[in-house]
Amino acid sequence: MAGIGRWVQGIGVVALLVAAPSAAQQTEGEDRWWVSAGMGYGSVTLDDNQGGEASHGTFAMSFSGGYAFGPRFRLGLLLGGWLLEASDMWDPAKGESVSHFALLLQGQPMSRLPLVLEAGAGRAAYTNGAPDASNTGGWMWTAGVGYDVHLGRALRLTPSMHFATGCYDSVDLPGSFSADAYSVGEARITAGWSWGARR
Secondary structure (H helix, E strand, C coil): CHHHHHHHHHHHHHHHHHHHHHHHCCCCCCEEEEEEEEEEEEEEEEEECCCCEEEEEEEEEEEEEEEECCCCEEEEEEEEEEEEECCECCECCCCEEEEEEEEEEEECCCCCCCEEEEEEEEEEEEEECCCCECCEEEEEEEEEEEECEECCCCEEEEEEEEEEEEEECCCCCCCCECEEEEEEEEEEEEEEEEEEECC
16 A cells, blocks of 8 residues: 555656646646546455455546646546445445545646646545445545547547555444455546636
């Protein structure tokens, strides 16, 4: 976990180093605000408080948005998650998911190649509707790499690979099942839109 944390921090430092020259290069006509929505598929590994480990292949969704400091640096918020078991309104014991909410940094280290590095950190949640399970939360980190394909000035598609990991707070209820930690690797395609050109 510590090695993963250092890797995520390194990507964040690269994004921040990109930010300074990018902010200085802001020009008329560049968009300031951006939003994006993504879908993908990944593998979620859960370590539980009973000493077990389970892996799940599942679809993922993400939403993000924020402010662009020039053409090569974006700062925003990320909401994402993975559904491990669908909930059922007729059976409250069903439903299991992992989700996170994070501060996100995105940077393009090369001016002529739209390669995107991203890093983020925030809070993660684990929910489980089973009667012998407990919901919990904790801290998480995420990192990814993608490639922007621009479809006009304001619209872009970004195929990417992502990794996320987190540790959950311990649950003190004797015999109650919950997650201790999770890790995710996924492939994702994201559609992004920007607006609010500088004048």
